[in-house]
Amino acid sequence: IAEIAHAHGVPLLVDNTLASQLVTEINQLIYDLRGDGWTVLRSDVSRTASVTSVKAIVQGHYNSDPTNVKALFMLGHVPVPYSGNITPDGHDVDRGARPADGYYGDVNGTWTDNTVNTTISAHIQAHNVPGDGKFDQGDFPSPLELQVGRVDLYDLPAFSNSEVELVRGYLNKAHAFKIKGWEPTVRALLVDNLQWLGNPISGS
Numbered sequence: 001i002a003e004i005a006h007a008h009g010v011p012l013l014v015d016n017t018l019a020s021q022l023v024t025e026i027n028q029l030i031y032d033l034r035g036d037g038w039t040v041l042r043s044d045v046s047r048t049a050s051v052t053s054v055k056a057i058v059q060g061h062y063n064s065d066p067t068n069v070k071a072l073f074m075l076g077h078v079p080v081p082y083s084g085n086i087t088p089d090g091h092d093v094d095r096g097a098r099p100a101d102g103y104y105g106d107v108n109g110t111w112t113d114n115t116v117n118t119t120i121s122a123h124i125q126a127h128n129v130p131g132d133g134k135f136d137q138g139d140f141p142s143p144l145e146l147q148v149g150r151v152d153l154y155d156l157p158a159f160s161n162s163e164v165e166l167v168r169g170y171l172n173k174a175h176a177f178k179i180k181g182w183e184p185t186v187r188a189l190l191v192d193n194l195q196w197l198g199n200p201i202s203g204s
Contacts, residue, residue, distance in 0.1 A: 003200060007068070007108045007136075008038055008039065008068050008069070008070045009040075009064075009065055009068050010069070010070070010072065010073055011041045011043065011058055011061040011062075011072050011146075012029075012033070012040050012041055013043055013044075013045050013058070013075065014026060014043070014045070014078075015044075015077050015078055016044040016046055017047060018076040019073065022168055025085065025171040026171070027096065028187070029171055031072070032174075032175055032178050038071075039068070041061045043057050043061070045078055047076070047114050047154075048079070049079050051079045051080075051133070058072060058107065059105050059107050060143060062107045070146065070149065071146055071147035071149070072104055072105060072149070073149050073151075074148075074151070074152070076151070077163075078150065079122045081103035081134075082097040082098065082100060082134040082201045083097055083098070083135035083137050084096070084097050084100065084116070084128070084135070084137060085136070085138060086098060086138045093121065093122070094121045094123065095121060096118050096121045096128050097125070097127070097134045097135075100135065102140055102144055103135065103144035104148055105144035105145060105147065106141065106143075107146065108138060109141035111136075112135065113130060113133065113137045113163055114136065115136045116129070116130070116136045117129050151167065151170060190202060
């Protein structure tokens with residue numbers, strides 16, 4: 001008797017402004033994910049939805065099969081969670097909240113929005129005050145249950161192509177890579193030019 005292994009599940013959250021314009025490419029992505037052994041759990045979401053409502057969708061998919069749902073794939077400008085009162089690069093003038101997609105991968109941690117109060121940064125995205133929808137935590141409050149990935153090509157004015165065309169190009173190139181329609185050149189350039197530090201921070 002052959003035993004059929006249960007495929008790992010991956011919620012696929014699709015920005016609904018892209019869904020109707022990239023039907024062929026999104027279907028191809030789903031076929032490719034299935035070919036890689038994933039069970040795809042698709043939900044289309046609004047880019048203006050609250051991050052808590054988006055997380056509820058992720059939690060619903062996870063709770064439907066917690067043993068096998070292992071990762072989250074977001075396509076498009078799915079609402080971006082912000083959290084923390086941090087300054088990762090050491091410049092205190094930019095202290096505040098940062099994008100925190102790990103919020104979606106932490107299906108059972110406690111996230112709060114009532115203690116951090118900072119508006120020092122010149123970047124308004126980093127401002128974080130109680131009750132603004134940005135969370136307090138600078139570290140994940142509990143281990144993440146899901147791997148998290150995002151393909152988001154929103155607000156890239158340096159490119160002449162529209163957001164839809166940029167995402168279409170990405171999906172087509174990703175599919176071509178899957179079927180060996182092209183092979184990347186194996187090469188890299190690394191410049192770690194912070195001489196005043198005692199350790200190569202690009203290696204961490």
